[in-house]
Amino acid sequence: MSPRTDLVMALLGIWFGVGLMIDAWAHTNLAGLETFFTPWHAVFYSGFAVVSGWIIWQVWRNMRAGRQGLAAVPTGYLAGLVAIPAFAAFGFADMMWHTILGIETTINILFSPSHLGLIVTMMLIITTPLRSAWNAPGLGARPSLGRLLPALIGLAFATTLVSLFLSYGDALQYRPERIVQAFSMLEDSGAERVAVAMVVTNVIMLSPVLFLVRRWMLPFGSVTVMYAIMVLMPGAQTAFRNVPILLSFVAAGLVSDLLIRRLRPSGERRAAYWAFAGLSAFATWSLYIGVASATGGGLPAVPELWTGAPIIAGLIGLALGALFLPNAVTAAPVPPSAVSVEAVPPGAADAERA
Structure with missing residues (x-):
């Protein structure tokens, strides 16, 4: 994908990540949460919707351009695409969990199976720009900050998810x-x-x-x-x-x-x-x-x-x-086929043998 596409993905991921931070703030600082349907859940799940829509839109564009099957999925986007329905399923399971068993407000929130499923699939979605940059052929070993920024944002927000679920330490x-x-x-x-x-x-x-x-x-x-x-x-x-x-x-x-x-x-x-x-x-x-x-x-x-x-x-x-x-x-050696015969000056082979 183009750097611009990855940047949009990362910026939408900020919406997704900040939504989770607001939800974490509410669970930590507000007492008496008794419903799944809260403003902070709305921010969180709307972030999921826009990020998912962006990934699906990229696949749809490639399909309209004639690509079929996995060839329609941009490089680095497959794990995020697979995680979308999985996240939705865990979100539904979380709603049922809260409806039946109530809302967690203490350390038990960090061990809820539905929450763990949400966090794993969210990490796969939010790190999509990182995987895209990792496989970008023209990025090189010394990228600029602007070019690497989507990957940095994605990995940093993924790290916040780990810190959240290990917040007791x-x-x-x-x-x-x-x-x-x-x-x-x-x-x-x-x-x-x-x-x-x-x-x-x-x-x-x-x-x-x-x-x-x-x-x-x-x-x-x-x-x-x-x-x-x-x-x-x-x-x-x-x-x-x-x-x-x-x-x-x-x-x-x-x-x-x-x-x-x-x-x-x-x-x-x-x-x-x-x-x-x-x-x-x-x-x-x-x-x-x-x-x-x-x-x-x-x-x-x-x-x-x-x-x-x-x-x-x-x-x-x-x-x-x-x-x-x-x-x-060790640096990967340059294959012999990559050396241009025309680029070798006349007499260079004789000088090499000498």
């Missing part, structure tokens, strides 16, 4: 004061909960970045854009009462972009890739604790916790780097 939902308080006490289990949440969130946020860095040399601003989108879900769930912590992650995205520019990590440069993975995680969580301390009442009282936590994060980032890229990827 989301470090971005803590206020600065709570982080400082937790890391100032050893007897209370609060320090353990924050530390575990930092590990979970570190993996969730860094993994999609490493996934893209192995495929492309990301243009400057890519990680900042992704992190700015990723913090929207925990922001919605907490009614944006923890803005300093959310902004620390946006700043961490900017630092990661600077690291990419300096280190130039890629699938062919394993050492640089590993270094980026570790340093990006270390910088992210150093900023997290630094901003929490600056806005939450000062440095935590237990120095081992606030000094060691970023180091642990960096080591986990390094481990993720080794997991994503255990061996350097």
Whole structure:
């Protein structure tokens, strides 16, 4: 598909994703939800309708142009197309579930089978621009930010879905004061909960970045854009009462972009890739604790916790780097048929033999 088509798909996906964020806000902050038919569900399912309509329209256009069967489905759009009826089926199941068993308002909402079905199929739909860009023949290894933007938006919103359903381990939902308080006490289990949440969130946020860095040399601003989108879900769930912590992650995205520019990590440069993975995680969580301390009442009282936590994060980032890229990827050799005979200057073969 053309970049414009993918961009429209990504922008409609924002409608879809924001609808889910509004629904997450309602379930977290409003008490007494007793019906499936709510304004936020209307935004969510209307987003599904427009995204689905756009995918189906692309297939229909190709069919009118003479393509038949799978040939009518644009590259990268097949999984999204298949997920449309599956999402609708899970949506109907969710309506019946709520009608019979009621509306979930606590942690049980994250384990509902109908919700899990919705989230998996939604991920397939919303990451369509990523799969399209992944297979685009003319994209190259160094795409511009504008060209890669639909893929970044799709993957970032998919990451928010993961963070939503693991929100019981989301470090971005803590206020600065709570982080400082937790890391100032050893007897209370609060320090353990924050530390575990930092590990979970570190993996969730860094993994999609490493996934893209192995495929492309990301243009400057890519990680900042992704992190700015990723913090929207925990922001919605907490009614944006923890803005300093959310902004620390946006700043961490900017630092990661600077690291990419300096280190130039890629699938062919394993050492640089590993270094980026570790340093990006270390910088992210150093900023997290630094901003929490600056806005939450000062440095935590237990120095081992606030000094060691970023180091642990960096080591986990390094481990993720080794997991994503255990061996350097070698560049594909140019096939002999690709070499033009006419391009060889006269006498070059004799010089080569000599």
